[in-house]
Amino acid sequence: MVIDTQGLSFNFGSQQVVRSLSLQVPEGSIYGFLGPNGAGKTTTIKLLLNLLKTGEGSIRIFDKDLESNRIEILSQIGALIEQPAIYGHLSGRENLANRALLLQVPQSRVDEMLGLVHLKDAANKKAGKYSLGMKQRLGIALALLSDPKLLILDEPTNGLDPNGIIEVRELLIRLVSQYKKTVFVSSHLLAEVERMATHVGIIDKGELLFQGSIKDLEAISQPQIRIEVGNTVDAANFLKKQGFTVNDVNEDHLSMPFISKAQMSEINALLNRNNYQVFSIHKIQKDLEKLFLDITQKA
């Protein structure tokens, strides 16, 4: 495991922001850390970077205890926390040059990074005058500067336009597949995580509600039967009277839990026999967006 936390808790005063969090981030994964705003994502990231003092529990990164190996561990991490921290009075190039000086990275890396995030043309412009998207890209360049083994990115696509989002996503996938990096990326958008993550952790109100591979997540999403019928409300009431569960009814279709193909056929026959016009009936996978909502609302 690249990141391994056990029973991690943190309080701001009397308010518990992170509760007994046990994260497991395998090497070479893109770990999507999902949760609504205010769920404790940024706090967790700050704990992983030793910016906040762990209340209870332990954090191991690269199989070493964070507290006692802080500098060694941090030297292999590139991070972007909340809005990118950028010196507005320095140019984009100077921001990178300053970081290169601190990290003892050759200055040639600076131009390489500027090219990577497409900021070459704006390199000598003051970073304070950058758009939000440009700042975000500069923040990513700063995180990548030291060629770290682990990237921790807090909402890296915030403020980016669709092209920018696709670029960042492709960059992260490339970093993992070609350069064997591990990426820990937080987001409140499931769709974004779904498109790139190999592993997912879902956090709400400081608690980890789900953790596993993206396949595990899909697996727990219960399949549904979606039936298009003439009079959905009547049909739903009829099915309920027959002892079936109906999850959702709207104007043109109703949905109910999938149990077996035989049962699906039985429902079809039942409806037909009782003069409900069935236009279509099929099995669907509950989409992750809904699953995410279900998981976070249950808590």
Place this chain on the structure above:
Amino acid sequence: MKAFILSFRSEFYKTRKTMAFWSAVILPLLICLMVFIGFLNHSENLAKLPGPMLWLEFAAPVLVVMGSLLLPMLIVFEAYSVNNIEHKAETWKTLFSLPLSKWSVYSAKYLYALFLIVLCLSLFVLFTLGFGNLLSIIKPALRFNEYHTESTLAQIYLKLLLSSLGILSIQFLLSLLFRDFLKPMGIGFVATVAGIIMANVGWKYTYLFPYSHPMLTIRGLKPDNAGNGPDIPHITVDMFTKDIWVSLSVAVGVFILGYFIVLKKSVK
């Protein structure tokens, strides 16, 4: 040590185009230039004075302002500037998530603020001497070249520096903790005014209050005429008076306290 040097160089890199750095250069230049112009315009009256008196007249206006308001306010400003650069850019969190010890980051920042004060005071000495000698070249009637004040002047400014270290540590810590300018500035200003008043009324415990130390340093410079004849004042600098010891103790104490606060503090 390496991390400290890297951090220190980075501090310079970050501030080299800002007022934090340039104020330490421009302030002594402007003030010494103004006194220089004043002397140039009144050279007839001043030509009567012997070299030692001339130097005294030349250096005193700066020293008096320095001891009362200028030096404490300069420190308030520099301590604020080097910390504000991180508050403004929200870069504390990045600074403390770099593979550098917190001690290096903290001490490099503090010593960079100290460096700016040293630079500023050194330039005051340099410009005072430079403009004085320049005056004796432009207006040979002004006999600055008759007397050498380098050592005395350097000692006075060194004592001023030592007297201001307590203020520096306090202001540095305040500016590190509070992100808005008004708190460190307000506290610094009120404390400086209180310090001046205390030094002027001669309260017997004034020496315990760091913000009055620069004023005490200037008030402690009494010309004595021993051995130089009646018209030639001679200033001896008693470097390690008890107020200087207090200043140094406060400086070291608050600096160390600040480090422990940084260690414990959560980075927002």
